[in-house]
Amino acid sequence: MTDKKNQVSRRQFLNYTLTGVGGFMGAAMVAPMVGFAIDPLLKGQKDTEFIYVMDVSEITNEPQRKTFKVDQVDGWYESQVDRTAWIFKTEEGNILALSPVCTHLGCTVDWASNEQYPNQFFCPCHNGRYTKTGVNIEGTPPTEPLHAYEYKVEDGKLLLGKAKKR
Missing domain, CATH: 1.20.5 (Single alpha-helices involved in coiled-coils or other helix-helix interfaces)
Known part of the structure; x- marks a missing residue:
């Protein structure tokens, strides 16, 4: 059954x-x-890679715009992209490499490009202004200083890493 x-x-x-x-x-x-x-x-994050930009002997007290290439990875796509830095020696003799990206809305700042503000970084998009050391000027749109690149000096050569908040 x-x-x-x-x-x-x-x-x-x-x-x-x-x-x-x-x-x-x-x-x-x-x-x-x-x-x-x-x-x-x-995927693991790479350690900061330092890229040669210029010889230390070329650095002056006046900000100089230097462009360099870095490797960029987006998912599986790898490419080389241009980065720019404003590089100079401070009054104390320290090297300062500033990112030209405005911290307000990401426009590009330029050194001494506005006749009204001859010794300042100026963002023409929204009249953002920064002192020579990249500190945002009160009363202008940026809310924080320009980011500064990590750097190291090896054999008289300036190597830049990533731009970090200050």
């Missing part, structure tokens, strides 16, 4: 089978997409 309570009908068997196969196929389709999305997050 067969016990009908524990038997699976043909309809239930097909239902279970199709649900399992559909779930497996769905997971097979979604897994690569999830892997693609989170893989860049799982």
